[in-house]
Amino acid sequence: MIEGELGAFLRNRREATSPESVGLRSGTRRRTPGLRRSELATLAGVSVDYLIHIEQGRDTNPSSQVLASLADALRLSEDEMSHLRLLTVVGRGPELCPTQHPAARTVRPPVKALLDQLEPAPAVVLNHLSDVLAWTEGYDRLARPLGLLDAEQPNLVAYAFTDERARAAYPDWDDIAADMAAALHAEQRGPDDDARTFATHLGEVAGARFTDVWAQVSVTARRTGVHAVAHPDVGVLRLAFEILDLPDPDRQRLVVFLPADEATATGLDRLAGRAPGQLRAVSPA
Numbered sequence: 001m002i003e004g005e006l007g008a009f010l011r012n013r014r015e016a017t018s019p020e021s022v023g024l025r026s027g028t029r030r031r032t033p034g035l036r037r038s039e040l041a042t043l044a045g046v047s048v049d050y051l052i053h054i055e056q057g058r059d060t061n062p063s064s065q066v067l068a069s070l071a072d073a074l075r076l077s078e079d080e081m082s083h084l085r086l087l088t089v090v091g092r093g094p095e096l097c098p099t100q101h102p103a104a105r106t107v108r109p110p111v112k113a114l115l116d117q118l119e120p121a122p123a124v125v126l127n128h129l130s131d132v133l134a135w136t137e138g139y140d141r142l143a144r145p146l147g148l149l150d151a152e153q154p155n156l157v158a159y160a161f162t163d164e165r166a167r168a169a170y171p172d173w174d175d176i177a178a179d180m181a182a183a184l185h186a187e188q189r190g191p192d193d194d195a196r197t198f199a200t201h202l203g204e205v206a207g208a209r210f211t212d213v214w215a216q217v218s219v220t221a222r223r224t225g226v227h228a229v230a231h232p233d234v235g236v237l238r239l240a241f242e243i244l245d246l247p248d249p250d251r252q253r254l255v256v257f258l259p260a261d262e263a264t265a266t267g268l269d270r271l272a273g274r275a276p277g278q279l280r281a282v283s284p285a
Contacts, residue, residue: 004057006087008215011055013074014040022075035074043073064088079186079220086188107134111246111254120272121258121279122239128187128251129198130156130180141271142257145232157184157198161206161213171228171236181213182221187251226260234267240282258282 015034019026041048053059107125122139132154146169157180160166170176187195202210223243230236238260246252259265265281
């Protein structure tokens with residue numbers, strides 16, 4: 001667990017909560033985003049000093065009653081409540097955590113056959129850590145020139161946060177980094193889980209580049225959207241992505257990329273050495 005993660009999570013949600021959303025007047029002279037500590041403390045029925053202790057990581061084991069009051073005051077969503085419960089369980093020891101099952105690191109033959117059917121579209125199978133397990137030739141043409149597949153065990157999150165080429169490869173790096181961190185957030189299942197260990201390792205290796213995003217990120221990972229990739233041969237590509245979870249306990253997901261506009265469709269066709277029109281643009285909506 002990244003040190004102070006429970007406090008950082010609550011502080012982030014406090015700063016993201018508008019006064020109006022909890023029935024308070026915003027006023028005109030606010031030097032802090034979202035709620036003030038004093039406002040949240042009043043809403044939750046705790047002292048400001050105790051809230052400061054929690055947010056600063058000096059109290060990592062608040063009572064369930066206090067956490068419930070803070071969650072209610074912050075109007076946390078179901079996903080945010082689930083994440084708060086996980087952080088609480090982690091802080092109280094592994095004996096309270098669900099049993100962990102090892103994730104499959106190999107791709108089942110039917111999934112590989114499915115990948116073959118997706119050519120020439122870029123598609124990739126990832127595990128819960130975003131290790132790249134299998135991919136189409138279309139994905140190879142897209143990713144290899146960016147350095148995404150250089151490592152012996154390619155990992156998309158590690159590339160985004162530790163490879164200096166990532167910011168040039170991703171024009172919308174902030175959005176992509178947030179999506180990747182959110183996906184890793186969602187995969188944590190206990191203090192001994194390898195997703196949590198991996199997040200801690202990234203914090204040590206990448207420093208603030210990772211921990212700042214980790215502290216601010218939404219705990220709800222996007223399953224669809226558009227990402228931009230700057231390819232050295234065909235320029236900026238706008239790729240609509242769809243994420244499909246494979247059956248548990250594999251803890252794997254299939255990610256398919258399709259052109260989000262005609263220029264991207266033409267660019268992908270050029271990479272594949274095909275006549276224009278093989279891959280048709282799709283509406284991101």
